[in-house]
Amino acid sequence: MAKRPEYADYRNNLGETYLSAQALEKAADEFARAIEINLYYSDAYYNYGLVLVLQGQRDDKAAVVPNLVTKSLDYFNKAALIYPDYRTTSFERGLKALDARELKMAFNLLRNVRQQKKDAHGRKYAQYYMKYALHPQWITEKIVQERIEFLQGEIAKNPTYVDLYAELSRCYLEQSRMLWKKGLDHYRKTLEINPGLAKLESFLDAAEDIYDNIGRVINRITDKG
16 A cells, blocks of 8 residues: 555545444545545545444534534535436435434445445446456466356345356356366376277267367357357
């Protein structure tokens, strides 16, 4: 962090860590710094708003809360002005709860909106991730397995999101292709050790044809996707 203090993303991410730990003053400092670095950083405005709501819950003095509420509403509205997709039904409900001084309800609603944005962002860029992560030059069994586990977790949270199922299917096909190739390699090693297994060699030719066909099918599915 100290090596790149001028990066707004680093400041915002550190602020989110402090926010999760309820270190509100430190979180506020980081979000404020992120905004100084990037005046149009919607996430930093939004997170600062969440900090102010929690501060209002912590300090329930009648003279303090109204000021915190007014300030937090301003930050949420600035965030939505920069990133209009924040304005969901839950966002509007959160602002109404905030205006009514129902701070706990407001915080839960508005925090959920932030999480929904993050989830949507992750799904949006998942296809780009797969395009490069599954490139023949970079793909590994570890990458595919980690992606499968990630997608399984996302499906558990979003069981009706069809793109997650489609990507998971692609990963399983990639995994099967890699395992098929590993089987072929081991059979080739077997023939090196014992070249007299003529029957095995004939089956190996058929297995290689299937492997090539798996690759073609995966490529066609990807192109259509």
